[in-house]
Amino acid sequence: MSAKPWVLGLTGGIASGKSAAAARFAELGMHTVDADQAARWVVEPGRPALAEIAERYGPGILQADGSLDRGALRQVIFADPQQRRWVEGLLHPLVAKEIADSLATATSPYAVFVSPLMVESGQYRLAQRLLVIDVPETLQIERTLARDSSSLEQVQAILKAQATREQRLSLADDVLVNDRDLAWLRSEVDRLHHFYLTLPGGQA
Structure with a gap:
């Protein structure tokens, strides 16, 4: 009986790129569960x-x-x-x-559990390791305005309701700063994936 897959928690604020990161983990063959x-x-x-x-x-x-x-x-x-x-x-x-x-x-070596409210809801306790996709707040606002046609006030209200970057980062085992393009994000996920494959139970 092979070891049970360990769980990687994946979170980040609005428009941080966590869905794109999760999609890449799935392409790499990792079982992915999305709280939304x-x-x-x-x-x-x-x-x-x-x-x-x-x-x-x-x-x-x-x-x-x-x-x-x-x-x-x-x-x-x-x-x-x-x-x-x-x-x-x-x-x-x-x-x-x-x-x-x-x-x-x-059945993959590890499973990826994606949740935007991982920290706020306490769901991070389900994971053996937490990866935070982090992005500067100005970029979050810029991306959300471009994507959702929401107003600046709405975006700021969403940011207020979510855990602060500090709260998320204080719990993170790994931080991926996603302030470049999609190709770079995917290459960083690949790099982390190869590292994760060397971790028994998700702990270094």
């Missing part, structure tokens, strides 16, 4: 969580095709902290189980 995807899966039509949400908030919380209207749910939980706690109480354990189940199926 898990959060989407648990509320898909036919899943119990969606039925519970619809029962609590009524059919107006659903789109015409029966899927969750995320905008409507967002309005409900932003307006009322009690509702937010209820939704989080329902979804967080389901998302955690989805992530754990997926990590348990990994």
Whole structure:
């Protein structure tokens, strides 16, 4: 029986490039689990969580095709902290189980667990090693404005809600500063990958 794959936590702030880094790890054959995807899966039509949400908030919380209207749910939980706690109480354990189940199926030397809220949610405890994709804040803002057509105020609000760079960096085992182009990011992921293959259990 070969050793169970160890888990690499991958995080970074908005527009840091963590999705591009995760995609490269996947191309290199590493099992990749995305917390955002898990959060989407648990509320898909036919899943119990969606039925519970619809029962609590009524059919107006659903789109015409029966899927969750995320905008409507967002309005409900932003307006009322009690509702937010209820939704989080329902979804967080389901998302955690989805992530754990997926990590348990990994057969690659290590598995990559990607989450934008790794530090804030305490999810970093699932990982044996933490890689932070770091980017100067001015570049984060520039990239997000170019990508999402959001306003500067919206981007700054998102940055405030996420862990500070200092919090993330203080927990990081490895930091990849992604202030160049995609080719460079991919080459840095390749470099880290070869290093990770030499680490039993993710610890140097």
